[in-house]
Amino acid sequence: MVFAAGEIFDPAILVITGLILTGLSGVPGLFLKKGAAVGQKLTTALAVFGALCGLTGASVTLASGGIETFSINWSLPFGPCEIGIDPLAALFLLPIFLLSGCCAVYANGYWPAAKHPATSRTLGFFLGLLASSMALLIIARNSVFFLMAWEIMALSAYFAFTVENEQPEVRKAGMLYLVCTHAGTMALFVMFILLRNMTGSFQLAPAAALSPLTPGAAVIFFAAIFGFGMKAGLMPFHIWLPAAHANGPSHVSAMMSGVMLKMGIYGIVRVISLFSPLPLWWGIVLLGLGIVSGVAGIACAIGQNDLKRLLAYSSIENIGIITMGIGVACIGQSVGNQPLVLLGMGGALLHILNHSLFKSLLFLGSGALIHAAGSRELNLMGGLARLMPGTALLFLTGAVAICGLPPLNGFVSEYLIYFGIFSGIKAAAAPIVLCLVLAAIALALIGSLALSCFVKLFGVAFLGLPRSAAAGQAHEASRLMLAPMGLLGLCCLAVGLLPQFAAKLVQPAVIAVFPSLVASGSSIASTAPLHWLGAVGAGLLIAAAFLAAGYQRRLKAAPRAAAPTWGCGYLQPSARVQYSATSFAATLVHLFRGVLQPRYALAKPTGMFPVAARFSSRIPETVLESVVLPFLRVTGILFSFLRRVQHGEPSLYVLYIFITLALLLAWAH
Amino acid sequence: MTDILIHALLTILMPPLLIGVIGKTKAAFAGRVGAPYLQLYYDLAKLIRKGSVFSDTTTWLFRAGPVITLAATLVAALLIPLGNHLSPISFAGDMILFAYLFALGRFFTTTAALDTGSSFEGMGAAREATFACLAEPTLFFTLMTLSRLSGSLSLSPMLTSLSPALWISSGASLLLLVGGMFIVLLVENCRIPFDDPTTHLELTMIHEVMVLDHSGPAFAYILYGAALKLFVLGAFFIQVALPLKTGNALLDWGIFIVSMLGLAVTIGIVESIMARLRLVRIPQLLVAACILSAFSMLLILR
Numbered sequence: 019m020v021f022a023a024g025e026i027f028d029p030a031i032l033v034i035t036g037l038i039l040t041g042l043s044g045v046p047g048l049f050l051k052k053g054a055a056v057g058q059k060l061t062t063a064l065a066v067f068g069a070l071c072g073l074t075g076a077s078v079t080l081a082s083g084g085i086e087t088f089s090i091n092w093s094l095p096f097g098p099c100e101i102g103i104d105p106l107a108a109l110f111l112l113p114i115f116l117l118s119g120c121c122a123v124y125a126n127g128y129w130p131a132a133k134h135p136a137t138s139r140t141l142g143f144f145l146g147l148l149a150s151s152m153a154l155l156i157i158a159r160n161s162v163f164f165l166m167a168w169e170i171m172a173l174s175a176y177f178a179f180t181v182e183n184e185q186p187e188v189r190k191a192g193m194l195y196l197v198c199t200h201a202g203t204m205a206l207f208v209m210f211i212l213l214r215n216m217t218g219s220f221q222l223a224p225a226a227a228l229s230p231l232t233p234g235a236a237v238i239f240f241a242a243i244f245g246f247g248m249k250a251g252l253m254p255f256h257i258w259l260p261a262a263h264a265n266g267p268s269h270v271s272a273m274m275s276g277v278m279l280k281m282g283i284y285g286i287v288r289v290i291s292l293f294s295p296l297p298l299w300w301g302i303v304l305l306g307l308g309i310v311s312g313v314a315g316i317a318c319a320i321g322q323n324d325l326k327r328l329l330a331y332s333s334i335e336n337i338g339i340i341t342m343g344i345g346v347a348c349i350g351q352s353v354g355n356q357p358l359v360l361l362g363m364g365g366a367l368l369h370i371l372n373h374s375l376f377k378s379l380l381f382l383g384s385g386a387l388i389h390a391a392g393s394r395e396l397n398l399m400g401g402l403a404r405l406m407p408g409t410a411l412l413f414l415t416g417a418v419a420i421c422g423l424p425p426l427n428g429f430v431s432e433y434l435i436y437f438g439i440f441s442g443i444k445a446a447a448a449p450i451v452l453c454l455v456l457a458a459i460a461l462a463l464i465g466s467l468a469l470s471c472f473v474k475l476f477g478v479a480f481l482g483l484p485r486s487a488a489a490g491q492a493h494e495a496s497r498l499m500l501a502p503m504g505l506l507g508l509c510c511l512a513v514g515l516l517p518q519f520a521a522k523l524v525q526p527a528v529i530a531v532f533p534s535l536v537a538s539g540s541s542i543a544s545t546a547p548l549h550w551l552g553a554v555g556a557g558l559l560i561a562a563a564f565l566a567a568g569y570q571r572r573l574k575a576a577p578r579a580a581a582p583t584w585g586c587g588y589l590q591p592s593a594r595v596q597y598s599a600t601s602f603a604a605t606l607v608h609l610f611r612g613v614l615q616p617r618y619a620l621a622k623p624t625g626m627f628p629v630a631a632r633f634s635s636r637i638p639e640t641v642l643e644s645v646v647l648p649f650l651r652v653t654g655i656l657f658s659f660l661r662r663v664q665h666g667e668p669s670l671y672v673l674y675i676f677i678t679l680a681l682l683l684a685w686a687h
Numbered sequence: 688m689t690d691i692l693i694h695a696l697l698t699i700l701m702p703p704l705l706i707g708v709i710g711k712t713k714a715a716f717a718g719r720v721g722a723p724y725l726q727l728y729y730d731l732a733k734l735i736r737k738g739s740v741f742s743d744t745t746t747w748l749f750r751a752g753p754v755i756t757l758a759a760t761l762v763a764a765l766l767i768p769l770g771n772h773l774s775p776i777s778f779a780g781d782m783i784l785f786a787y788l789f790a791l792g793r794f795f796t797t798t799a800a801l802d803t804g805s806s807f808e809g810m811g812a813a814r815e816a817t818f819a820c821l822a823e824p825t826l827f828f829t830l831m832t833l834s835r836l837s838g839s840l841s842l843s844p845m846l847t848s849l850s851p852a853l854w855i856s857s858g859a860s861l862l863l864l865v866g867g868m869f870i871v872l873l874v875e876n877c878r879i880p881f882d883d884p885t886t887h888l889e890l891t892m893i894h895e896v897m898v899l900d901h902s903g904p905a906f907a908y909i910l911y912g913a914a915l916k917l918f919v920l921g922a923f924f925i926q927v928a929l930p931l932k933t934g935n936a937l938l939d940w941g942i943f944i945v946s947m948l949g950l951a952v953t954i955g956i957v958e959s960i961m962a963r964l965r966l967v968r969i970p971q972l973l974v975a976a977c978i979l980s981a982f983s984m985l986l987i988l989r
Contacts, residue, residue: 401804403746414748423791424784437780440840443831448988455831455984462827463820465787469794470816477801477812483744550778554762558788562758565908569754572904577738583805584742584899586889597801597809605817609970 029078030086030103033111033157036072039064040118041150044143054131054138061142062122065149069119072111072153079108083526087159097220100159105526106291107156109367110284113374114156116509117276118149120378120502121269127498128385129267137181141267144178148273152281161210161220168206171281172199172249175274179266191261194642198258202248209241209289225533226294235293239300242289243307250282251334252341253311257642260322263330264394268385271326275333276378280370283340290348291531298352302453305345309460312338316467317610320474320603321637325384325394328475329377332420335464336373340366342457343435347532350442353450356538357545361438363528364542368520369431372419372513376428379416379506383409386499387479390492396478396599398489403480405492408500410480415507417472419514422465425555427513430520430548436461437546467606474602483593515555517548600635607637615640690772693940698764701944702914703727705921705951712955727914731907739903744804752799753901753908756792760915763788767922768843770943771932777843782830785842786823789875789916793819800897807889811896814966818874818881818893821973825871828980832864833927835987846923849930860986865928867980872924872954874973876917879958881969891963921950 043064047057079086087102103111122145131138151174155167176199180192210220212234217223228235248255259279263271286304290296315335322328343366350358386409391399403410415426422428439461442454484490513520521542528542529535542548585591607616614637621632638644707724714721723729741749766785768774797816800808834840836857837848854861874881877894889896898909925946933939964972 401744403748403802407746410746418791418794421790421794422787423794424787429784429787433780433783436783437840440780440783440831440834444834444838444840451835451988455828458827458831459824462786462823465790466820466823469790470820473794473797473801473812473816477798477809481746481748481798481802482804482809546780547778550776550781551784554776554784558758558762561761562755565754565758566751569750569904569908572735573739576736576903579738579740580743581740582742583744583803584807585805586807593804595806596804597806597813602809602813602816605813605970606820609817 028086029075029082029084030088032071032075033079033103033108033153034101036068036070036075036115037150037153037157039068039071040115040146040153043068043122043146044139045146047139047142050139054135058126058131058138058142061146062126065122065146066119068150069115069122072115073119075103076108076111076115077523079103080105080112080523080526083529094162096162097160099163100221101154101157101163102159103157104530106284106287106530109371109524109527110156110280111153113280113371114149114152114277117273117374117378118145120382120505121145121273124269124272124382124385124499124502127496128269128382128389141178141181141270144174145270145273147174148178148278152277155281156284159222161213161222164222165203165206165210168203168281171278172203175270175278179262179270179274181267182265185265187261188265191258191265195258195262198248198255202245202255205241205245205248206285209238209245212238212241213292222288223292225291225530228292228294230293230295230297230300238289239303242286243303246282246285246289247307248282250279250286250341251311251337252282252307253314253334253338254641254645256311256315256334257639257646259334260318260327260330260639263333263381264324264326268326268381268388271329272378272381272385275330275381276374279333279337280374283337283344283366283370286341287344287531290344294351294534296348296351298349301345301348301350301352303345304341304348305453305457308338308341308343308345309457310338311335312342312464313460313467314613316464316471317606317613318637318640320467320471320610321607321614321616323396323599325387325396325399325475325479326381327394328396328471329380329384332468332471333373333377335468336369336377336420339432339435339461339464340369340373342366342461343369343431343438346435346438346442346454346457349450349453350438351532351534353446355442355446356535356540357441358438358446359532360528360535360540360542360545361434361441363531364521364524365431365434365438367524367527368434368513369428371520371524372427372431372510375506375509375513376416376419376426379412379503379510380420382499382503382506383413383416386495386503387413389495390489391486392488396475398486399479400482400485400489400593400596401480402484402489402492406480406494409495409503412500412503412507413480414476415510417476419510421469421472423469424551425511425514425558427510427517427520430514430517430551432461432465433551434521434542434546470603470606474599478597478599478602482596485593485596485598515552517551518543521546521548613640615644690936691775694769694772694775697769697940697944698761698915698918701947702911702918703731705917705947706914708948708951709955709958712952713959716956716959727910731911734907734910735904737903739905742803742805742900745802745900748795749799749802749900750905752795752802753898753905753912755795757908757912757915759788759792759795760912760919764915764919766842767919768846768926769922769940770926771847771939772936773843773847777841779840782834782840782842782845786826786830790819790823792912792916796897799901803900805900807892807896807899810890811893811899814893815897818969818973821970821977822871822874825867825973825977825980828977828984829864829868829871829927832860832980832984832987835984842923846926847932849927850932851930853930857987860983861927863979863983863986865924867976867983868924868927870972870976870979872920873957874969875920876913878954880961880964880972883963886963918947921947925950 047061050057085104090099151170158164251259319331347362419426419428422432439458623631706727797812800812837845882893
């Protein structure tokens, strides 16, 4: 390691300290079997302290724009193990540390050791390991070290979300996740081996060092999309995401959705940054995948009635938006349109930050909802805003942010991507313009579908009357659960009202991906007038405050009365006449029935007298159930002849070993 | 400075007059005298002074809905140029903010509707959310076409740079654009053929049923907000459809006011000669509008 003794507050050292502290945060809890509550508090303290160290280090690196590399002496034959923190890595480290701290505090209220003595220690350990392995893979600059950290991340996520593995649903989701993540890792093996053949070492090449015309570059690109896209949840590789996010504890889902998916995006961005000049079809492929993930993702989300599955599909949609921004930036890089590159990549990177803020806020809020209502089913909730006012306000902030509405942060990143696309349309030649037009229309469609989806989610869960007895007896979430949600909500508002500072944070990371932008000298804040957004957002809040004050004055001056909701004269209003989640989404599900393939089962009443009838509707995970599982079934049948090799006779197995040894000895000669 | 003052005065005072003109046009078609031109002003003055009845199912969101929607529409009114005059706030990319401010208003209107726990409001909210999904792409196609035609990314330069000469050169594209934009105008403002503002049957309503439980000053905010939205989107439409410009500032204001009243008469005529479409036909018409504006974009690209 190369550093002077006086540089103890070096940002890279802070990041590594934070990483180590977070990784070890769960270890003391493992040894404290009897004092599990004390163990959980110790874990939380270590995790929060580690998060603060890491956040400081990452922010200082982003502010200074510097790059630091270290070399670890290991005795493995894969070249020197380098770790380095550059602005792109620092940008991805911000959500990792912020969310690990928030989730550690949240776990004290949501999964207290007193109620879950067996699982809380395991959960704390694996969450800490998950956060630190993600930070480790971000700073890794050696392919093998990267893969080691990647595998630790994948496995700790598996163990973290399958803590309640006595339930068969959780086990199934875990097995699906394991198969998918290892399929992706195999593609990453292919990719890193090809990269080593191209560069001659396992070190990560510097930005823009490789040429995409060398043979194997296209295979690297597709392997990266398959491997990293599987982790990110790009369609059609998203099949593990809904089940995994729905079945784990909510703060694990927040970590997975808020940060782990972004590790896939990090990989894609790193691989893209290695090649220069980028071929046009790379950008078009990324844009196409982004559009498909975005539109199909939010269409699937609208049809879900399980609260966490809905949020999981919405994560797929936002990953689609991020990939669209990356695709737009790659297209701009191929044709030499600077604003397109700057704003497309800037919007995508800012959306990564924003999504981790508001999606984790929503998942933490969903944890409070499920804790209060006793189930994940939206059609059994209702009227929870009166019983849980704090959770409702924070969940509303998350919902408004994820719909991309001003004055919150979701609008800023979508505005940057739109601005880039519009400047491209204004200036560029016809074939590119068609792609960009499609991108803008897809983004508009995604935005309005997301609005319907989250109005449905917030309205059915929090508003109206309770649809079940459990929802009628809910209680507010504890302060330990509300505090991290409040922090994330404040961050959403801050980025929305001060977007020029967020752009300043993201700018060095964009330059790290596309170093050719330095020559043009323009920055995001100078190309897109972000200070106006903050000003108009503030103006909107002031106008709303004025109108609200005027309304309050008029209310005080005139008589007020309370009455039941207008029911068109019905004498027996009940909670069951309200629109449910299924009915709210019915028209949109019908419009998108090609993608969603909804299955309806109706047992009609027969005969002359009233009898019970049943109706159920289900939206399957289309790619999994209609494509992947039948394909695997057919493959299994085709290869069933190979099962004759596994007959169970040990003497023949020894014969196999003997034959293999003989062949290897013959080959060695 | 006087421009900003006149912009503010027109934005605040003119919208209810448009509703009055639409009403008088429909009355003329029906052979009635109809309500006075200033009827909505009298209604607003009465409602502001009235008491309110709140449903006991509702929370603070129900009271906040109309306030936030009106605030969003007022800020959007500051972004749109009126006549040949620039808007008070203008910056690159403000058209995206313009579109999303209306989405913000829609979010809070639909949420306030779901707050009442009534099946009618839920139905209205579901319909409104669905049809808005299909109208957004048309609006964005329009913005992209206009941006490419004018070479600008801000609403004010974009709309004030249109001229009759542009109609002569790219007439086909602008005609398709105006067709698509008129359909968006009707659907966003809940006019026939998408929604009948004078119906009293809840099951046929979209927007009126969402605001069924509001009363008193909140209802005044809602009615005024709806008129203001018609004014703002109508101003956008007028600048594309009738880009008549003289150099004289006062004459331009006059032309603007007359064109807005003409637009109100046109909407009144459309409402009088057509019936509301069946709900299953509305998505088809919206997709047709999207295709029209997509073709207008394609014609520009040639």
